[in-house]
Amino acid sequence: MSLQSDLERIAFQERELTLPEFGADTAWDLGSRLRQMAHERKLAVVIDVRRIGQPLFYTALEGTTPDNVDWVRRKNNVVERFHISSYAAGIKEKIKGHSLTESQALPVADYATHGGAFPLRVTGAGIVGIATVSGLPMRADHELVIEALCALLGRDYAELKLPTE
Numbered sequence: 001m002s003l004q005s006d007l008e009r010i011a012f013q014e015r016e017l018t019l020p021e022f023g024a025d026t027a028w029d030l031g032s033r034l035r036q037m038a039h040e041r042k043l044a045v046v047i048d049v050r051r052i053g054q055p056l057f058y059t060a061l062e063g064t065t066p067d068n069v070d071w072v073r074r075k076n077n078v079v080e081r082f083h084i085s086s087y088a089a090g091i092k093e094k095i096k097g098h099s100l101t102e103s104q105a106l107p108v109a110d111y112a113t114h115g116g117a118f119p120l121r122v123t124g125a126g127i128v129g130i131a132t133v134s135g136l137p138m139r140a141d142h143e144l145v146i147e148a149l150c151a152l153l154g155r156d157y158a159e160l161k162l163p164t165e
Contacts, residue, residue, distance in 0.1 A: 003091050009162050010088040010142075016160060017149045018121045022128050024056050026152075030131055031057030033148045038133075045135035045144070048072045049120075051128060052080060064135055071134040074112035079119050079130045081106075086132075087115030087142040116141030118149070 019026060031049040038045045044063025050056050060068065075086040078100075082089050090113030093099055100106045100113055115138030120129035131149065133141040143162060150157040 003095050006162055007088060007091045007095070010085055010091070013146055013160055014085060014088070014119060014121070017118075017146070017153060017155070018123050019153070020123055022051070022120055022122050027051075027056035027129065030148060030152050031059065033151055034131070034133065034144065035059050035061070037144065037148060043136060043144075045133050045141070046072050048076070048130075048132045050076070050130055050132075052130070056129075061135075068134040071112055071114070071116070072132045074110060075114060075117035075132050075134065076130050077111050078113055079117045079127075079132075081111070083119060083127050085115070085119060085142065086113055086117035087138060089113045090115065090138070114138040114141070115143075116145065118142065118145045 027049040031047055034047045038047065038061055044061055046060045046064050046068040048055065048058050078086040078089045093103065093113055096103065100111050101108050116134050117130050117132040119127045120131055122128050131145045133144045139162065146160060147157050150160055
């Protein structure tokens, strides 16, 4: 596994996991799937599904802290600004050998290039929302969102997941 291969795989995930539509009901379905998966696995995570600028689903499972809420906000800011997943943004910066603070003069207090925030694209409309998980290691945060999107869209997660580390 290399950073470049992960970056290519994430771009593939972003292209393939496109929604036919996105509204409050879709956000609820996706958020509920994420919550059920996290609850069954006893994961301490915060889950946020939103239109750009409008929260539609939010939950904090047992064991999370207010710090997780701030991680969600910071990861969402990355997706809103760059229109790629927060994990892809972090990998790009790591490959270049610097941070968003160094390359873009963005404050670390407002931007987190850690996995977990994934852009929600609608066919013909582009990015309209974000699904975010915070509380696990960043790769696991990212993959939980991918797994839930695959389930929502009837896609085979095994075909879309990142390679095993």
